[in-house]
Amino acid sequence: MQLTFLEPLLDRRGPWATVYFDPAQNDESGAKERELIVRDACRTLEEEGADSATVQAVREALTDITPQQDPAGRVIFAAGGEVALSCRLSRPPQNAIACWAPLPRLAPLLELAGQDPLCLVAYIDRTGADFELRGAAGPKDAGSVEGRQRPIHRTASADWSERDFQLKVENTWDHNAGEIAAALGSAYEESGAELVVLVGDVRERPAVLERLPEAVREVTVATEHGGRAAGSSSPALEEAIEQARREHAHRRVEKALDRFRAGRSDTGSPADAVEGVPALVEAAQEHRIDTLLIRADGPELAAEAWVGAAPDQVAVRFTDAQTLGEGDPVAVRADDALLRAAAATAADVLFVTPADGEGGDVPTGGLGALLRWTHEPAA
Incomplete structure (x- = not known):
């Protein structure tokens, strides 16, 4: 896991309030449980010496967390009367964690936010692609690229003029695959991503893959689920992306342990x-x-x-x-x-x-x- 997203915590003096929060279920009993958890967390901070302004900032941030937006919860880091950072968790904390200490309580974040790698998702069609960065802080737009917009669609005619038109269409697809690959390679370098997932058009995916720089191609996987069009996201796509991240993370840990033993x-x-x-x-x-x-x-x-x-x-x-x-x-x-x-x-x-x-x-x-x-x- 790269910890660059923790930068807001590095140059500020504490003490720090840290709360790992599970928003419970999305029903009436869940709402009451959330109120109790927020109250208990703030009481703990007060008992450990937190100032009233920081406790109030934490209370407001916790109250805004909902099971719809953050089903596994969030971690809140606050100091000096304001929340410095709030991160989405990928796994809910089994036990409530609230503490007031000289440093932010960071270690539980490794397990609860997951160490799945920073992942660049490319949503591709035959005209271009949209890029999205997936990490511990949640999804983030990472740019887009547009290629030639025409001709894009082939015809069913066997006439020689139509065959010439179809060749032009395929040339457009190939040109756009090169444009997408170049932009994706640049986005990969600029984002610091460790893994790339290709989503979208069944023909354009392999065409983009073969045009990627070798270093990027080695960390790229593709999924048949989803696409670039609005509304094409699905639980199957989300699971495919998360599975790719988990498998990549496991390989990295195994490789690091081998190096550690040898080193x-x-x-x-x-x-x-x-x-x-x-x-x-x-x-x-x-x-x-x-x-x-x-x-x-x-x-x-x-x-x-x-x-x-x-x-x-x-x-x-x-x-x-x-x-x-x-x-x-x-x-x-x-x-x-x-x-x-x-x-x-x-x-x-x-x-x-x-x-x-x-x-x-x-x-x-x-x-x-x-x-x-x-x-x-x-x-």
């Missing part, structure tokens, strides 16, 4: 992978984390770390934080500190479960990382 070193040579809070904190200080691995049941997630205002001001001990230039460091959870640092340096984050291949207790303690570069061992 750990106990021979004194530079390691491409590290685990444990002290080693990860050092890597975060130096912006060396390429991919942060988090295992939900790891005991070190709740270990204590010390942070300052900047995301890379993170240390294992209070005195270490002071040497980083922070005069008044605060104690936080290690997972939240490392996630903030990872987001600030555009590192990737992967959520690991025991079901991921031979994941088991890898990484040890629940926290590990693949590194961007390594230190040479001391002589």
